[in-house]
Amino acid sequence: MTRPDRRMALTLFILEFGYHTDAWRLPGSRAEEVGHLSLTRDMVQAAERAKIDAVFFADSLDVDSVRNGGNRATGLNEPVSSMGAMIPVTQEIGLMGTISTTFTEPYNVARQLAGLDTLSDGRIGWNIVTSIMGNHNFGMSKMPSPDVRYRRAAEFVEVVKKLWESWDGDAVIADREAGWWVDADKIRDIDHVGEFFNVQGALNMASPPQMHPALVQAGQSETGVSFGSSVADVVYTAQPELSRAIAFREDFHRRAAKLGRDPRLIKILPGIMPIIGETEAEARDLAQQLADLINPAQGRWQVERVLDVDTSDLDLDDMIPPERLVDHPDRHERWRSLHRPMAERMTIRELMVELSRAAGHQWVVGTAPQVADRMIDWFESGACDGFNLNPPDVPVGMHRMLDLLVPELQERGYAQHEYRGDTLRERMGLEVLRTPKTTTVL
């Protein structure tokens, strides 16, 4: 068998409830521990044993899901504290966390990420989001428009990068004899004056080990992808179909190349939720078992929320009348390209199961070799550089992914057996901004 000449980048989405809606209702779930060290640590350590490149902590800044009828909360793994807690209990795995540019200030964020990157010896990534909700928790009567949010995000990242660069790499001299710990000539103010931020700088911390912690982004709209292609080292994306995933990656590469960036150093990682069984029949049974756990009120709520329609007068086996699926300029790209087309061919009950499985991401039911075949097909077709692995349920579904699927990919030469390199950027094959301490072969 010929070995592939490049390997997949793999990250694990830390979804402690499980990705499948209501998977937490399984008798063996660890729903009581969500957000607690015991569970987060077990998940991240399991990912490190499987040599996953990084774990990913998402975030939201509101409790709207619960307030509007959802049966559980989101945002229970606050990313900065979660990454911090994982540093001493892991050695090599990357730690990626979400921070919103809409509700924070660049000076604070530059410090938090520089601190984490320093404490972890260069293992940190930042998922840059502009948030779609949360305004009422930050003194704003409504959310800024997507255009304003992304303009602020672009300037935000520019300021943060300047702050990370405001200390030269050799500014700390610790010269005991002369009595200087730091060489002040190697620290510069940034004097940033812009549309959203005025920041004098410099940062009050040394430049982080990676200089820039890895930058992650998941915009799907024209504005979002345009921003992402200018900054992202790692790109998350919801791609349920192969041809669209190929087109997305080609378009992203074209945009990045136009900006003078090397697309080979950018990792585009669509999400995938594999429901894995020892046999195909067992996998199908597990998928059905998870579908049966969906709380019908919650499932309907999810359909109504994602599609933004009222279905209260409809039976679960009805289709949503097309005239209710009205497009308007505030619709998200995903609504237009993924969710509405789904609603045009599925009943409410089928939509409930579909959205519980993946909310726009790819899902696959099968044995580990079957799931690996699908992933390799996508990878070899140019649809992606790897995947963000969504565990259907925790802990069993997650362990099947890490302990059955990942070894299958390793055996076929598509997943790494060992970490190589000193920082997340080196280990993952991203742009390296400082001279590496050791040579990395990826």
Ligand SMILES: Cc1cc2nc3c(=O)[nH]c(=O)nc-3n(C[C@H](O)[C@H](O)[C@H](O)COP(=O)(O)O)c2cc1C
């Ligand atoms: C895998 C993945 C993870 C995401 N994580 C977050 C998150 O943690 N917090 C958040 O506010 N948005 C998150 N998003 C949403 C994106 O940042 C983005 O807003 C969304 O894809 C819509 O694109 P747009 O902003 O260009 O309209 C995520 C998206 C994807 C695909």
